[in-house]
Amino acid sequence: MSQSILNSLPLYIGAISNDLNVDVTFSGSGAYCAPVGSKWQINIPLFDVDNAEARAAAYAYALHECGHINYTNFAVLKDLINTQKSKSEISLKKRISNIFEDTYIERELSKEYAGAYKRLSEMRTWLQDEDEKKNPDASNLPLSSPILNFIYTYSFFAANNYTCYKALLDENEVLLVEQLGNDAVLELKSVLNGVKQLASSQDCMDLTDRVYDILEKLKDVIQDQQQQQQQDQQGGDDSEDDTAQGDSDSGDSKMMIAIAMIVKAMIHNLAVTILRTMIKVMIHNLVIARAMIIAKTIKVMIIAKIKMQITIILLIQPIWVIRVISLTIQQPIRNLLHKSRLMMLLMH
Structure with a gap:
């Protein structure tokens, strides 16, 4: 198995890079790609050939480094080194x-080669798990600087949707807001969103310049944080009491983070409750308004009907009056006529 995979990896690299003359080496703990004269050299870190996950990661390493051969313009990095003085x-x-x-390059590989995204995503997850096993107390962050960790996790999650970095991104954002303030983090995130549109090495360098300008503005804050960290570390080395205090400070910091997360959740729940209450009130008011409109309409209809009935009665009433009058005077008239006839007969 060992010789088989070691022989197949150079062929795999040659097929992806379209160059069978790539010098492939296996050493150390890091993967890299570099032009050496007229050839390319790719190094794959040493791995356990009997471990299936490690073998899959080795192929993902090879795929990633081939991405540098296919898409990276190394002249851009060379210009950076030649033009910067500091x-x-x-x-x-x-x-x-x-x-x-x-x-x-990983986004480009995922677009061009079927299955590349799955292989690269699994490699990232495996690396994250391995880092956690080696140093479980290091918050699983791949870089030493909190702000570089934020740039790292935000970029891979935003541009490539590697979900293995989501939890770390959230944790690191809380720390960064605590250190730099919410406005500074929002400004940094708005610039980092440019990772979704990167289409060349020059685009990568242009975005680097924009991020660097933001970091320059935050330099004083970052330096103060670094000095404070150094002082805490030095104080921790002086005595066991200082160490205990350092642990307490660390515990307090973790507690503050936990409290911040709880408060954030409470605010979210409160906002949801308020929104639901507002909706219920709006629906209640709407029902009442509709009921009032319907009642008013019915009232108008009833009044109109009553008015109509009264009008009809008023129109019909004279007829009944005349009839009653006629019935009332009819008998006296008959009696009068009868008497008149009797008198006429007597006279004759």
Whole structure:
């Protein structure tokens, strides 16, 4: 099995990169791709050939590095190194641009090769699980800096929908808001959304420059945070009491995060309850309004009917009056006529 997979990986790389002359090596713990003279060199980290997940990850590593051969313009990175004077700026921009470059090439691979997304997504999940096994107390974050961790997890989740980073992204966002403030994090997120439109290495570098400009504005805040962390670490090394205090501070920080998450959930639930109540009140008011309209309509109809009946009665009443009068005077008239006839007879 070991020799078989080690022989097949170079063929796999040659097929994906369309170059059978790629120099494939197996060493260390990191994967990389680099031009060496007129050839490409790809290194696959050492892995357990008897572990199915590790073998699948090795193929995903190979696929990822082939993405650099197919899509990465290494001249852009070279221009960065040649044009920037500050070593610290070069170092930070290289780390950020590499994040964006990785999201870009993996998205392109997923679009071009059937099954690539599944293989790459499983590799990311496997790497995340392995990091958690090695260091369960490190919050499973792939980078040392909280702000770089946020850029890393946000970029891969937003651009490639790697759900294995969602929980880490949420945790890191809470920490970052606590350190930098909500406005700064919102501004950073609005710029990071550009990872969804990356279409070249130059796009990756342009986005890197925009993110770097934001970090420059936040430099004082970040430096204060780093100094505070260093002081806490130094204080923790002085004595057991300081260590205990450091643990307490860490516990307090975790408790504050937990409280923040609980408050956020409570606010959400309260908002939902208020919204539901408002809807019920609106429906209740609407029913009452409709009932009032219907009642008013019925009242108008009843009044109109009564008026009509009264009008009819008024129209018909004279006829009944005349009839009653005629019935009333009819008998006296008859009697009078009868008497008149008797008198006429007596006179004759």
